[in-house]
Amino acid sequence: MCFLLRRLGHAAFLLLGVSVLAFAFSTLAPGNYFDEMRLNPQISAERLSALRADYQVDRPMAVRYGRWAVALLHGDLGFSFAYNTPVAPLLWTRARNTLLLTGTATALVWMLALPLGVWSAERRGRPADVALSWATAVLLIVPDLALALGLLVLAVRSGWLPTGGMVSVGFDGFSTGKKIRDVALHLVLPVTVLVASALPVLLRHVRAAVAEALEASFLRAAEGHGISRRRSLYRYALPAAAHPLIALFGFSLGTLLSGSLLVEVVMSWPGLGPFLLEAILARDLYVVIGGVLLSTLFLVAGNFAADLLLYWADPRIREEAPER
Amino acid sequence: MSTRSRLIVCAAVLGALHLAVACAGFFAPYDPAAQDREHPYAPPMRLHFVDARGGIHLRPFAYAQELRAGSFDEYEENRARAIPVRFFVSGAPYRVLGVLPLRLHLFGADAPVYLLGTDGYGRDLLSRVLFGGQVSLLAGLIGAGLTLSIGLCIGAAAGFWGGWKDEVLMRVAELFLALPWIYLLFAMRAFLPLAVQPVKAFLLVVVVIGAVGWARPARMVRGIVLSAKERNFVRAARGFGASGGYLLRRHILPETGSVVLTQAAVLVPQFVLAEMTLSFLGLGVPEPVPSWGNLLASLQHYNVLVSYWWMYLPALAMVPFFLGYLVLASLLQGSSRATKIEEAPAGV
Amino acid sequence: MEPMIRVENLVKRYAGRGLGRRAAAFTAVDSVSFSILPGSTLALVGESGSGKSSVGLCLACLERLTSGQIWFDGHDVATLAERELRAVRPRLQMVFQDPATSLNPRWTVREIVAEPLLVQGRVANRERGVHAAQVLERVRLGAEYLERRPAELSGGQRQRVAIARALILEPKLLILDEVLSALDCSIQAQIANLLVELQRALGLAYLFITHDLKMAAHLADEIAVMSRGKIVEQGAAEEILRDARHAEMQNLLGATLVEREVIAVVRER
Numbered sequence: 001m002c003f004l005l006r007r008l009g010h011a012a013f014l015l016l017g018v019s020v021l022a023f024a025f026s027t028l029a030p031g032n033y034f035d036e037m038r039l040n041p042q043i044s045a046e047r048l049s050a051l052r053a054d055y056q057v058d059r060p061m062a063v064r065y066g067r068w069a070v071a072l073l074h075g076d077l078g079f080s081f082a083y084n085t086p087v088a089p090l091l092w093t094r095a096r097n098t099l100l101l102t103g104t105a106t107a108l109v110w111m112l113a114l115p116l117g118v119w120s121a122e123r124r125g126r127p128a129d130v131a132l133s134w135a136t137a138v139l140l141i142v143p144d145l146a147l148a149l150g151l152l153v154l155a156v157r158s159g160w161l162p163t164g165g166m167v168s169v170g171f172d173g174f175s176t177g178k179k180i181r182d183v184a185l186h187l188v189l190p191v192t193v194l195v196a197s198a199l200p201v202l203l204r205h206v207r208a209a210v211a212e213a214l215e216a217s218f219l220r221a222a223e224g225h226g227i228s229r230r231r232s233l234y235r236y237a238l239p240a241a242a243h244p245l246i247a248l249f250g251f252s253l254g255t256l257l258s259g260s261l262l263v264e265v266v267m268s269w270p271g272l273g274p275f276l277l278e279a280i281l282a283r284d285l286y287v288v289i290g291g292v293l294l295s296t297l298f299l300v301a302g303n304f305a306a307d308l309l310l311y312w313a314d315p316r317i318r319e320e321a322p323e324r
Numbered sequence: 325m326s327t328r329s330r331l332i333v334c335a336a337v338l339g340a341l342h343l344a345v346a347c348a349g350f351f352a353p354y355d356p357a358a359q360d361r362e363h364p365y366a367p368p369m370r371l372h373f374v375d376a377r378g379g380i381h382l383r384p385f386a387y388a389q390e391l392r393a394g395s396f397d398e399y400e401e402n403r404a405r406a407i408p409v410r411f412f413v414s415g416a417p418y419r420v421l422g423v424l425p426l427r428l429h430l431f432g433a434d435a436p437v438y439l440l441g442t443d444g445y446g447r448d449l450l451s452r453v454l455f456g457g458q459v460s461l462l463a464g465l466i467g468a469g470l471t472l473s474i475g476l477c478i479g480a481a482a483g484f485w486g487g488w489k490d491e492v493l494m495r496v497a498e499l500f501l502a503l504p505w506i507y508l509l510f511a512m513r514a515f516l517p518l519a520v521q522p523v524k525a526f527l528l529v530v531v532v533i534g535a536v537g538w539a540r541p542a543r544m545v546r547g548i549v550l551s552a553k554e555r556n557f558v559r560a561a562r563g564f565g566a567s568g569g570y571l572l573r574r575h576i577l578p579e580t581g582s583v584v585l586t587q588a589a590v591l592v593p594q595f596v597l598a599e600m601t602l603s604f605l606g607l608g609v610p611e612p613v614p615s616w617g618n619l620l621a622s623l624q625h626y627n628v629l630v631s632y633w634w635m636y637l638p639a640l641a642m643v644p645f646f647l648g649y650l651v652l653a654s655l656l657q658g659s660s661r662a663t664k665i666e667e668a669p670a671g672v
Numbered sequence: 673m674e675p676m677i678r679v680e681n682l683v684k685r686y687a688g689r690g691l692g693r694r695a696a697a698f699t700a701v702d703s704v705s706f707s708i709l710p711g712s713t714l715a716l717v718g719e720s721g722s723g724k725s726s727v728g729l730c731l732a733c734l735e736r737l738t739s740g741q742i743w744f745d746g747h748d749v750a751t752l753a754e755r756e757l758r759a760v761r762p763r764l765q766m767v768f769q770d771p772a773t774s775l776n777p778r779w780t781v782r783e784i785v786a787e788p789l790l791v792q793g794r795v796a797n798r799e800r801g802v803h804a805a806q807v808l809e810r811v812r813l814g815a816e817y818l819e820r821r822p823a824e825l826s827g828g829q830r831q832r833v834a835i836a837r838a839l840i841l842e843p844k845l846l847i848l849d850e851v852l853s854a855l856d857c858s859i860q861a862q863i864a865n866l867l868v869e870l871q872r873a874l875g876l877a878y879l880f881i882t883h884d885l886k887m888a889a890h891l892a893d894e895i896a897v898m899s900r901g902k903i904v905e906q907g908a909a910e911e912i913l914r915d916a917r918h919a920e921m922q923n924l925l926g927a928t929l930v931e932r933e934v935i936a937v938v939r940e941r
Contacts, residue, residue: 017499022511141646143597145604146639149623156630163629258504262601266624277605280510292511295504303502556774557784559734560834563766564788564841565758575776 007307011300018296019072022289023065077293078286082279087290091272095257095294097166098264098271102256104187105194109202110252112195117206124211136200144197148266151189162186164268190267194260198252205248209241242313250306254299327659334655338648345457349418352451353432353439356614358416360436360446363389365397365632368441368449376403384409386437397631407435441634444622453638456614460603461645463530463615464596468588470534471595475541476577476584482542483549484572494546497539508536509598513607522613529608533598541587545580552576582656589653593646600642616641675707676845676877677731677764682740684726700726702901703740708845708894711871713878715892715909717885722898724881728849731879732766733757744845762792762841769850771830775822781808782818785837792841807836810873811866828859832866839870847879852887864890889913 071078077087120129142150155161162168166186167179174182261273268274272291279287344351371384388405392398413432419425440449482493500508512532520528549572552558558575596616602608603617611618619638622628628635684701701723708714716724729735730750731742737750749760765788768774775784785807786800795803805815811832822830831851838846848867852860864887870876882888888895888909895912897905905912 013495014499014502017495018503021499021503137650141643141650143600143639143642143646145597145600145617145620146642149620149636149639152623153629153633153636156626157633163626255504258507261506261510265605276507276510280513281606288511292503292507295507296502299504300502556768556770557776560766560768560774560837561787561791562734563732563761564791565761566791570791578778 004308004311007304011304014300015297018300019069019293020065022292022296023068024061072293077290080279080284080287082282082284082287087286090275090287091290091294094270094272094275097269098257098260098273100183101187101190101264101269101271102194102260105191105198105260106252106256108191109195109198110249113199113202113206117203118210120203121207121210121214124207132203136203139196140200144193145262145266147196148190148193148263151193152266155189161188163189166270186269190260190263190269193263193267198259202248202252206241206245209244213241243310246309246313247306250302250304250309252302253305254302256302257298258295327655331652331655331659334648334652338645338652341644341648342461345454345461347420348451348454348458349420349426350428351430352448352454353415353429353437354448354451355416355418356447356452356455357612358447360442360448362391363399363436363438363442363446364444366399366438366442366446367632368634369438371409371439375406381408386433388435389438405435407433407437409433409437440637441632443619443635444628449619449634449637452614452619453616453641456616456619456638457641459526459609459613459615460596460599460617460642463526463533463599463609464592464594466530467533467595467598468591470530471537471591472541472584472588474534474538475587476545476580478538479542479545480549480572480577480580483546484553484568484576486550490546494543497542500536500539505536506598506601509533509602510607512536513602519610522610525609526613529599529602533595533602537591537595541584541591544583544587548580548583549576552579582659586653586656589649589656593642593649596642596645673709676710676744677879678707678741678743679727679731680705680741680743682727682730682742683738684723684730684735685738699901701730704898704901704903706896706903706906708877708879710844710877711875712893713871713880713891714894714896715880715882715888716896716898717882717888718898719883721900723901724898725849727898728766728847728879728881732764732847733761734766758792762788763844764847765838765841765843765845766847766849767831767834767838767851770854771827771834772822772854774834775830777822779821780818781820781822781825781833784822784833785840788837788841803840804836807840808833810839810870811836826859827855828862831855831859831863835863835866835870839874842874843876845877845879847881849881850883853882853884860887867891885913 068078075088077091079085080087080090083090116132120132123129152163155163162185164186166183168182168186171179171182257272260269260271261276263269264271264273265277272295276288276291278284279291366389369386369389371386373382373384374380375385385406385408387401387403388407389399390402392400409431410433411431413429414427415429415432417425417427436448438448438450440453442448443452478493478497482490509532512535513528516528516532553571553576555575558571561571561575599608599615600617600620603615604620606618606621608617609615616638620635623635682701682704683699685697685699687697704723704727706714716727718724726735730737733749733752740750741748742750745760745763747756747760749757749764752760779787782801782804785804789795789800789803801818805818808815808817813829813832813836817825817829817833822833825833831854835851851867852863855863867878868891871878878891880888880891892909894907895905895909896903897912
């Protein structure tokens with residue numbers, strides 16, 4: 001219990017620290033942000049002075065941070081200059097789209113990596129495993145930018161798959177079944193890229209962890225007892241290999257919001273990535289901070305979830321603070 | 325082959341690749357900024373050794389490409405005009421390492437020969453890829469150097485001092501690790517002026533990339549310093565009255581050598597990729613200076629994607645380097661008997 | 673005779689570590705006092721965990737005392753700042769247990785042995801090599817060992833190198849922390865004899881830390897037995913070995929040798 005509380009405190013500390021950092025970046029940046037905004041024809045002079053008063057640009061940073069933090073706790077992430085609406089709902093719709101994409105990809109990657117990893121760890125050093133290593137190495141050396149663009153070029157020239165976006169024109173008029181099919185088709189390309197870029201690394205880790213667990217002597221004892229290979233593999237080896245894998249899983253969860261930025265931009269997927277990019281280029285301050293904070297929240301939450309899982313799965317951690 | 329000789333071969337190959345890019349001026353037939361308005365979006369020209377009549381030539385040649393009559397982006401080969409390719413010709417001036425002016429090129433011809441095609445302004449893609457490599461690789465190398473320097477200093481300080489200074493430094497490192505890397509990159513880039521001249525932009529990119537990734541190397545260095553500090557030969561040196569600086573310099577930091585080297589091999593390709601990403605999205609090195617990233621930027625336009633497939637080729641330029649660094653990193657890790665694979669899973 | 677070094681009420685407590693005090697604070701050395709005469713050997717005997725190594729580290733000024741005094745050369749070295757200590761250190765040197773870890777594996781023997789001279793900054797580079805060769809001779813290693821690395825040496829040879837390194841600054845007191853424990857039995861005898869020889873030739877005082885009572889009996893003039901941070905028996909070697917009263921002694925005796933052998937060893941001296 002103490003362990004969990006400590007991890008929770010740690011996570012809270014991280015979020016606090018990140019919020020300070022994010023805020024500091026924006027306020028310490030060279031050049032007065034509002035002066036740059038003056039050059040933007042979309043923002044009228046009255047709006048500008050109203051915003052200046054509102055955001056108390058001339059007050060000390062600590063005051064501004066305090067005000068912003070309090071607003072944050074109320075769920076108010078500030079105001080988007082480009083869209084003229086509060087930031088939070090904007091972020092939320094985009095985040096949902098991103099999660100659809102990355103959630104699918106993450107599930108797929110793990111569903112592929114676990115069995116493949118176990119399979120190749122079993123056959124370590126043998127031709128099948130070596131072939132798999134080579135195949136994944138090929139995937140590893142192609143940068144995801146190249147992969148994404150390459151698939152896009154293929155899709156464009158073959159015409160089989162839609163080449164961007166999340167939905168086709170006229171989506172609202174589709175029946176539910178057709179809607180699902182439409183989104184699914186649009187998902188194929190970006191999910192493929194995400195899976196292809198994440199699979200090699202994950203596969204390596206799974207394979208290494210399982211291989212190490214397979215070396216353990218208690219497994220040989222199990223064999224000696226006549227327990228079948230398959231059973232010993234899944235019931236004994238995998239749980240022993242679980243510790244590093246759970247940490248990795250937490251990391252996977254953590255990068256749900258941030259890992260797909262590039263793919264989303266290239267494939268025009270209407271997620272958090274392109275939205276943030278747009279905000280950066282438009283100097284939409286509070287959108288950027290809000291976006292960074294949201295994805296950090298996921299990262300921290302993902303690690304905390306991993307800690308939770310570890311606590312539940314690994315008795316050694318529960319025993320960590322012995323009473324002497 | 326022993327690990328050591330494999331390491332040498334790998335380093336040699338990688339070095340040769342870097343050398344080729346460093347001498348971009350020599351290997352590239354044209355100036356990367358030279359525009360050819362008569363050949364915009366020209367497809368790659370093929371080299372032949374056998375002509376239309378079946379005659380074999382020792383010297384490779386290409387057929388001139390001209391716009392098809394009535395079209396503005398379709399080319400056809402003019403079999404009547406063969407352009408022989410000559411080697412070691414004098415061409416557009418360039419400077420080796422920015423200092424030595426030369427005019428010698430590996431190959432060239434009297435009329436335009438575009439082996440990888442041209443872009444919208446008629447600029448030779450092959451030359452742009454080679455020169456772009458200079459920018460991207462340099463960004464990766466300098467960025468990695470910066471990150472490792474910062475990481476080494478902070479990690480060594482934290483490990484050596486211990487106590488509350490160590491705690492504080494490691495908490496800050498955790499903060500940086502908690503931030504999603506790519507968002508941090510973008511956020512940092514965002515809050516710096518957007519439209520700057522190429523050189524300034526390059527430096528900005530390098531500094532931003534370098535300042536983002538120091539936390540992981542710092543933690544690794546700290547671990548090594550912590551354990552090295554307790555080694556008896558360090559204690560013995562303290563016993564003769566050695567100062568902290570001496571201990572760090574002569575005993576402790578040499579222990580970090582292999583880790584730093586391995587990290588370098590892991591980080592450089594990641595940072596080159598970071599520069600490519602930033603430039604691709606318009607946040608990095610701007611036109612007209614080529615970088616592997618901004619060479620791909622035009623692919624964001626649908627018509628380019630559909631019609632001009634050769635514009636995709638710069639994306640593959642990175643692959644041999646990636647491969648080289650990957651092999652180097654795993655060889656280094658193997659030789660230092662490190663068992664963990666310390667790469668950050670880039671996405672999902 | 674004036675003692676070379678006098679320790680009074682030495683206490684060493686290690687603070688708890690970790691935010692939640694996960695590793696509890698504990699007292700390694702609980703008020704220990706002794707003194708060593710010039711040219712003589714005091715053996716500090718005890719099981720692992722008895723605090724004897726901590727005493728050695730404190731004496732060598734490699735750990736700060738929690739409280740107590742160490743009188744050496746007219747100063748209380750426990751209170752000296754690092755700068756002042758630097759002048760004192762050459763006279764107080766330590767040799768560690770495992771030469772595999774106390775010698776930097778990347779350095780040559782010459783660099784290792786000459787390092788104290790380099791650190792103290794007194795001798796020029798060229799001469800350092802000469803001094804190194806001289807001190808190697810003392811430990812019965814020829815000049816051909818100068819350019820070798822620790823990995824090329826045997827355990828006994830490495831320990832000789834460690835001793836040579838400790839001797840190069842011409843100390844008056846050597847703290848020997850389990851220097852024989854990591855060696856094979858036959859080599860132990862060799863090194864032990866070397867130590868005796870060096871003591872006679874150079875007039876060194878030794879603090880000989882060990883868990884091996886037999887070795888202590890062989891080398892020591894005085895023995896102090898430590899148990900759980902305190903000295904439980906102290907006195908001339910023969911008396912201690914004969915009287916073997918305290919439980920701890922019984923422990924060590926039972927573990928290492930039979931009473932008759934003890935008496936035989938004592939008579940031998």
